[in-house]
Amino acid sequence: MSGNPQLAHHDLTARPDARLLLRRHGLRCTPGRLNILSLLSAPELHLSITEACERLVHIGDVVHPTTVYRTLEVLTETGLTHAVHGPGATRYGITGEPHHHTVCQRCGHISALASAHLTEAVGRIEELTGLRPDTSGSLLVYGRCADCGDDL
Missing domain, CATH: 1.10.10.10 (Winged helix-like DNA-binding domain superfamily/Winged helix DNA-binding domain)
Structure with a gap:
């Protein structure tokens, strides 16, 4: 120490x-x-x-x-x-409560989303595509954060 x-x-x-x-x-x-x-x-x-x-x-x-x-x-x-x-x-983040992540494709900012907020959406994604969260229980959602906006 x-x-x-x-x-x-x-x-x-x-x-x-x-x-x-x-x-x-x-x-x-x-x-x-x-x-x-x-x-x-x-x-x-x-x-x-x-x-x-x-x-x-x-x-x-x-x-x-x-x-x-x-x-x-x-x-x-x-x-x-x-x-x-x-x-x-x-x-890298600490593994605790199951959660998903949003990732900004422009700046790389990562935010955690509690699994409880996406339970229905994850179930529907699995139903439609067969895609399930990985072994950590996480899905990654890519897009643009509010700071980066919509401009290309």
Whole structure:
């Protein structure tokens, strides 16, 4: 754990639930894993590897991008985080309540949508096409966010 006092509110090393969560998934509780889980713990937050590195540096934890990438890959393989692919860099979010994602095709902004809001639509999509959410329970919906508008 870093001695930086700014890191204390982001650091999960003192939280037994994060440690327990990692152990349940067969993972060691390293400071890097705990800090990355802490970064992603805000609801609806999805960060690229570059953004995660920048935030870690900002809170005083300088980590090589390769380490962040490998950590996110391990956390994603075990289901603790999930990857959202869209235009630009892959973004990672914490896996919690089942949800879907909207992805702006222009700027890459990602928003989470609670599964409950789309239950009927997902059922209808499956009925019409046979397409079901992936193993994480997520569908990706692509379009343009309000900031990017309709202009091509």
